[in-house]
Amino acid sequence: MKYKVIICDDDLAQASNLALKLGIAAMMQPEEVELEIGTTAQNANEVLSYLNEHPLDGGIYFLDIELGDNQDDINGVDLAEEIKKLDQRAQIVFVTAYDEYMELTYQRRIGSIDYINKSNSDLQQRLNETVRDAVNNLAKANFSKKMTFSYRLGRIIRNVNIDDIYYISTTRAPHKLCLVRNDGTAEFAGDIKNIDQQNEFLKKVSQSYLVNPKNIAQINLKKNEIGFPNGDVIKFSRRFTYVMKGMINTYNLKQNSYRI
Template sequence: MSKFPIIVCDDDKDLANQIAKNINASIQDLIDDNEGYAELNESVTFVANDFAQAVGYIVTNDIKNGIYFLDIELSRESKAKNGVDLAEFIKKNDENAQIIFVTAYDKYAPLTYRRRIGAIDYISKSMSSDKIIQRIEETLRNAFDNLSNRIKFSQRDFTYKIGRRVCKVAEGDILFIEHSTTQHKVHMVTEIGEVEYKANITQIDKENPFLAKVSQSSLVNPKNISAIDTKERIIIFDNGQMVTYSRSYKAVVKKLVDKFENIKVE
């Protein structure tokens, strides 16, 4: 299975196969013209001609980190599932999905916005073959870069235990971890909520180099820091939450500011 599976879905079989050929040609052009893509080993994984075929393949093969070229109008029947329905299904099953609509009907674009599909491109079937290949190459470059970055920065999991239950949260979602008011527990704040569990700050620090210790009782994820108030010694996160850092960790905080461009100094 490819690292980034590529799936085409169009109810016109000839057109679907032509899109697949254009995608494979565009990938070869990317490899030939850009050293950064020399190790790409991708090609079209599956060509579907209706909603059910595409869904069956995605579910059976548990597709993740996929790139999907979808026709919006998958059937002439008004009640049939269309490409927007398929994109919605894909997004629920593959959170990193890169969706590209290949369509002759621009009128459908507002529907995709209303349903928060988040397509990365719309390619018109009315363009010339050369223009379509050029556009596919541009959008593939964007899709490969998006997926590589998401895998690199967001996909590793942080594991912790609550009783006998093993829990996971993506490293990229953690804001900070601090001592809890309850003895022998820590308080973890993430982008999706908060949790307390039995653990030791020093041990967490040793095992998780992506976190930075800013006091004897606090660890922070520098990638989610939006600003630092050096006068008040306060670290401010993207969601507005704050942590105070110790005077003895001023040098550590300075290194974070120098290393991470996302951090503003106030």
């Protein structure tokens, strides 16, 4: 698994030294873990510009708290807050020469995973362990994400366990979908083609329907119908009959005693 690392330090020599040590830390990780430096920046704007051009979902960020000499410059704590807006699963690590800033990161509730003093005699070992922790956090988050379907209602993001979903269908309104789950329904803006491509647990059975095979109660191959535990019955396209037969075999689904 490849993880992007972002370094921000206004001292280029310090940033280069940190990048070198992170390269060593990467070699201390399991074989399947790969770290890649996305950018080595000297100010907050460079980091934010990079993220706008290369959006990340779970980057690992090593930030110096004191950035720039001017009082108006964005410091590392401010930058961390902006990063969290762009990358919600960001793993923030503060690397600084000043321990007195640690309390500030707690007060601002940044949620950093570590605060490392540059002058630590065991800096390399600390970086090895911090990288390991960041990778473990992201691995757990990735697993959780695989078990969750997310959709947006206005500014609110809702998360639903995939095992609770019966099917997703188009509606009469353009670009609006209907999510049917075990406890009700919800409509949200989206494109069924994109939902299909982004969610492996759903299976396409027509231009209008994506179904969760685990929650199919019954399949009628003669009538091209799929039944669900809540009593809903939807139609699948005849050209998807082979898909239905495959699901019957794979998931041991119940089918009516009809023959085509």
